[in-house]
Amino acid sequence: MVTEVRARLRRASRLLAGGLAAVVGGAVSGTAGGAQDLVVGAGARFATLGAAVAAATPGATIRVTPGRYAEPTVVVRVPRLTIIGEDWPRFDGEGAHEILVIRADSVTVRGLEFANTGISQMEDRSALRVTESVGCVLADNRFRDALFAIYLERSTGCLVRGNDIRGTGGVETRNGNGVHLWYSPYNRVEDNQVRGQRDGIYFEFSRGAVASGNLSEGNRRYGLHFMFSDSCRYERNTFRDNGAGVAVMYSKVITMEENAFLGADGSTGYGLLLKDITDGSISRNRFEENSTGLFLEGASRLDIRDNDFRRNGWAVRLMADAEDSRFRGNLFAGNAFDVSTNSRTLRSDFEGNWWDAYRGYDLDRDGTGDVPFRPVRLFALVVEKHPEALLLLRSPITSVLDAAERVFPVLTPALADPRPLMRAPR
Amino acid sequence: MSTIGLVLRASARDLARNRWLIAYAAGFWAVTEALFYFGGSGPQVILSLLNAVLFVVPLVALVFGTAHVHASREFIEMLLSQPLSRRSVFAGLYLGLALPLTAAFLLGAGVPLLLHGAAADAPRLALVLLATGGALLTLTFAALAMVIALATDDRLRGMMLALGAWFVLTLAYDGAVLVLVSAMGDWPLERPLLALMLLNPVDVARVLVLTALDASALLGYTGALFRRVFGSALGPAVAVAALSAWAAIPVLVARRRFLRRDF
Numbered sequence: 001m002v003t004e005v006r007a008r009l010r011r012a013s014r015l016l017a018g019g020l021a022a023v024v025g026g027a028v029s030g031t032a033g034g035a036q037d038l039v040v041g042a043g044a045r046f047a048t049l050g051a052a053v054a055a056a057t058p059g060a061t062i063r064v065t066p067g068r069y070a071e072p073t074v075v076v077r078v079p080r081l082t083i084i085g086e087d088w089p090r091f092d093g094e095g096a097h098e099i100l101v102i103r104a105d106s107v108t109v110r111g112l113e114f115a116n117t118g119i120s121q122m123e124d125r126s127a128l129r130v131t132e133s134v135g136c137v138l139a140d141n142r143f144r145d146a147l148f149a150i151y152l153e154r155s156t157g158c159l160v161r162g163n164d165i166r167g168t169g170g171v172e173t174r175n176g177n178g179v180h181l182w183y184s185p186y187n188r189v190e191d192n193q194v195r196g197q198r199d200g201i202y203f204e205f206s207r208g209a210v211a212s213g214n215l216s217e218g219n220r221r222y223g224l225h226f227m228f229s230d231s232c233r234y235e236r237n238t239f240r241d242n243g244a245g246v247a248v249m250y251s252k253v254i255t256m257e258e259n260a261f262l263g264a265d266g267s268t269g270y271g272l273l274l275k276d277i278t279d280g281s282i283s284r285n286r287f288e289e290n291s292t293g294l295f296l297e298g299a300s301r302l303d304i305r306d307n308d309f310r311r312n313g314w315a316v317r318l319m320a321d322a323e324d325s326r327f328r329g330n331l332f333a334g335n336a337f338d339v340s341t342n343s344r345t346l347r348s349d350f351e352g353n354w355w356d357a358y359r360g361y362d363l364d365r366d367g368t369g370d371v372p373f374r375p376v377r378l379f380a381l382v383v384e385k386h387p388e389a390l391l392l393l394r395s396p397i398t399s400v401l402d403a404a405e406r407v408f409p410v411l412t413p414a415l416a417d418p419r420p421l422m423r424a425p426r
Numbered sequence: 427m428s429t430i431g432l433v434l435r436a437s438a439r440d441l442a443r444n445r446w447l448i449a450y451a452a453g454f455w456a457v458t459e460a461l462f463y464f465g466g467s468g469p470q471v472i473l474s475l476l477n478a479v480l481f482v483v484p485l486v487a488l489v490f491g492t493a494h495v496h497a498s499r500e501f502i503e504m505l506l507s508q509p510l511s512r513r514s515v516f517a518g519l520y521l522g523l524a525l526p527l528t529a530a531f532l533l534g535a536g537v538p539l540l541l542h543g544a545a546a547d548a549p550r551l552a553l554v555l556l557a558t559g560g561a562l563l564t565l566t567f568a569a570l571a572m573v574i575a576l577a578t579d580d581r582l583r584g585m586m587l588a589l590g591a592w593f594v595l596t597l598a599y600d601g602a603v604l605v606l607v608s609a610m611g612d613w614p615l616e617r618p619l620l621a622l623m624l625l626n627p628v629d630v631a632r633v634l635v636l637t638a639l640d641a642s643a644l645l646g647y648t649g650a651l652f653r654r655v656f657g658s659a660l661g662p663a664v665a666v667a668a669l670s671a672w673a674a675i676p677v678l679v680a681r682r683r684f685l686r687r688d689f
Contacts, residue, residue, distance in 0.1 A: 249445060291645055382607075384610065387649075388647075393644075394476060
């Protein structure tokens, strides 16, 4: 398996360039150099995509004219094939089957609409599946009401860009993922829009993936989901109104930058949920109006820097097993609780953050407060133990509690920001 | 009607010249302005204001109202010696107390809120709910003040009762609820707690503002009932209804007392 993947990777690096060239070239209709140019459509030479694919030779271009196509699952086994739809011809799975399966390297699929795969409890039925291939390009396609929209298995060096995916919005057990990567290392997922699926984007056993510029909105479970996928990065994505924004689980060295985690509310509403994560970095992200902005369980050695936490229920929840993370230059404003925890001993390190609840002073004028700030309120601990007490949020009695705790700090964890910023950094 | 108007006008004119009332409005204005000037982020300002409203509005309405009714004793006796219906006299008296107080609150807190609220990055709904909650609290506690003043002949006793009511409703009640929660944490307390919140007007006003300001936190609680109450317009609607009931019931009690009382 490992040697096989390595060989594929080597081929991928050669072929990815070819695939990208195909994208650029594909935009110009009718490629040069006497390559095959096949047309599919009513009145054209091929009535179905299946017939055109059967007749195609490596490097051919298939153009699909507008219309509705309902045909059995098309399997592409011809390498370097380019399939281009004009004005989004609609391929309908008739609620019964997968639509397009790619089993060849460097295939490009662009400008098609895939619809209506139906629901299966037996298979991960996908509108567009890529199996054991290298260097595919899946760009600017539309997906409507598919169980899984794009499914990459044991494939590498692919580019998934600019696709518009709208799922059925059905419950988790009758819904699949928008972009699903399984054992597929080193792929890029860029500028896609995913709505109404189970997980918007899901990386499982897929190391080295990059997700950037995607919009993942209104998905049932997670906007983006990692399982056992090391050394991935995601940046400049927007996650809005998903069950939870992003879940990163059992993975190492994940880079998370400049994303927006918005509006994940509910008892399982997390902007970013981390579980058994080490050595990642989380910087310059926005967390707004989530029930919990950032949740860390078994997460250690993270560098959490320059993020904005605004108007969340809990900005940061650190479980007792989260260790040695560093919080620097983050901004906390308008959150009901800035930091909460279920433990009295916390081994994370806060320094130089800005807290809107800080009431200290700066006599030596160095820009940081002279009195440490303790972000864990006593009332937060009460709520952690007795969630119903949440109804007393903002009650004057909680201010009395917190004031008492400030004078006699015996119950809250020793967690403190020794140098809180006096001015908001952003 | 004309009697109500007459008494109202006399009472209101008396109050409008009252230094304390003017100081109350001016103080609220100053606090609100200062919060916006120094406060930084919008939600933080609303939060500080919420605390000010929950503490100060009941206190002023209770203390000021009790003192005012006691001070108007001779005026009331004079009115009742005239051929006027007791109902109209009571209505005039209550409105003459409650309306200037509400006006002072709305002027003091509401106008700067309107002026700055548009500029601050604060949730608009929270501002509106805060003003609504404050106004309804004023009506409620003005009525409670009348109940207390009409139940006591001794000024000092009346004042002690007013202060006691204030302390219980703003602090002790929530403290007791907190103790209850920690003592009975193993039982399902969701429903009883929501009911307990409805039984205290200060809590109702607070929760009303929370539905706009801290919805993310309230929805974070594991409980279908919370989800239903705070995930829709149901929460604010129930809270406004409960606050209105809270404003109405003490008025009826005070009216009954006033009609039966031998002055």
